[in-house]
Amino acid sequence: MSRLLRIAQAADAPVVIVHLTNREALLEVDHARKRGQTVYVETCPQYLLLDESVYFNEDYSAAARYVCAPPLRDKAEQEHLWKGLRRGAIQTVSTDHCSFTLAQKDMGREDFTKIPGGLPGVETRGELLYSYGVAKRKISAAQMCRVLSENPARLYGLYPRKGVLRPGSDADIVVYDPGASHVIRAEDCVANVDYNPYEGFVTAGGIRQVWLRGQLSVENGKVLVEVPAGKYMARGKNSL
Numbered sequence: 001m002s003r004l005l006r007i008a009q010a011a012d013a014p015v016v017i018v019h020l021t022n023r024e025a026l027l028e029v030d031h032a033r034k035r036g037q038t039v040y041v042e043t044c045p046q047y048l049l050l051d052e053s054v055y056f057n058e059d060y061s062a063a064a065r066y067v068c069a070p071p072l073r074d075k076a077e078q079e080h081l082w083k084g085l086r087r088g089a090i091q092t093v094s095t096d097h098c099s100f101t102l103a104q105k106d107m108g109r110e111d112f113t114k115i116p117g118g119l120p121g122v123e124t125r126g127e128l129l130y131s132y133g134v135a136k137r138k139i140s141a142a143q144m145c146r147v148l149s150e151n152p153a154r155l156y157g158l159y160p161r162k163g164v165l166r167p168g169s170d171a172d173i174v175v176y177d178p179g180a181s182h183v184i185r186a187e188d189c190v191a192n193v194d195y196n197p198y199e200g201f202v203t204a205g206g207i208r209q210v211w212l213r214g215q216l217s218v219e220n221g222k223v224l225v226e227v228p229a230g231k232y233m234a235r236g237k238n239s240l
Contacts, residue, residue: 001025005032005039014038016155019096021047021073023080026089040155042092043081045121045128046197051075064105065195067115068098082138091151093129095121099193120193124184126174127203135178135204171214180206190223 001017005028008015017029020043032039052072057063066072084090098118108115126148133139139147149172153163160169181203182188186196210218217224 001028005029005037008032008039009035009037014040016040016042018042018094019044019047019070020081020084020090021070022077026080026084030089040092041084041090042094043084043090044095045093045125046072046119048078048081048093049128049132049201050197051078060109061102061106064108064112064115065102066119066197067105067108067112067117068119069117082133085133085139085143085147088143091147092155093125093147094152095119095125097122097191099191101194119197120191120195121197123189123191124196124198124201126176127184127206128198128201130176131202131204171211173209173211174207175209175211176205177208178205180208182206188221190221 001024004017005015009032015032015037017025017039020026020029020041026041029039029041046066046068050066050072052074054066054072055063081090085093096118097120098116099120100116100118104116129139129144129148130141134141134144150159150163153159153161160166162170162172165171165173184196184198184201184203186194186199189196206221207218208220209216
């Protein structure tokens with residue numbers, strides 16, 4: 001991290017740090033910013049909510065499903081990341097959604113270097129950030145909206161078409177119901193993956209609807225697909 005930031009300083013180039021996982025890395029970013037560098041930071045739900053203890057499970061499959069890069073860290077690092085989000089030091093929360101199945105993860109049974117890295121997570125990202133961030137008062141609802149929507153839109157040149165609700169912008173809207181709490185289970189998810197790294201997590205509410213450019217695209221956990229007749233149909237779990 002330090003080497004990357006020093007090279008960026010010499011080149012006078014802005015930097016986006018993805019998958020930041022711990023306090024030491026965040027301190028390096030703080031030092032770079034104090035030197036006048038432009039540095040943007042992203043973290044992921046797995047680093048906010050999961051920890052390295054999962055790797056010590058004697059069941060190969062139960063441990064291998066959590067292999068990702070960088071790996072999960074000590075649980076104590078989670079609070080530093082939440083604080084980074086709260087003070088604006090971390091600008092975005094993404095997932096790098098990797099929908100490998102358990103059979104694919106099993107390719108590394110005799111050689112762990114062959115385990116495909118990454119976790120599925122895009123489907124549960126919003127609910128997890130609200131449930132374990134906003135509902136637990138670690139971040140505000142406004143901060144959640146910034147790191148999930150406004151900041152990515154600004155960073156990648158899509159603002160104000162994306163990242164804001166106002167006349168002239170795309171009507172991309174998520175309707176969140178604080179009363180729709182549920183238990184996360186792989187069998188209830190739409191993604192074509194046979195496990196969920198957050199299996200058993202209890203949410204504080206849930207996503208009721210998703211509108212994409214003004215068109216209802218998701219309702220009550222069902223992805224809606226427009227068919228030639230102009231009607232909608234529910235897409236099955238194994239369709240993605």
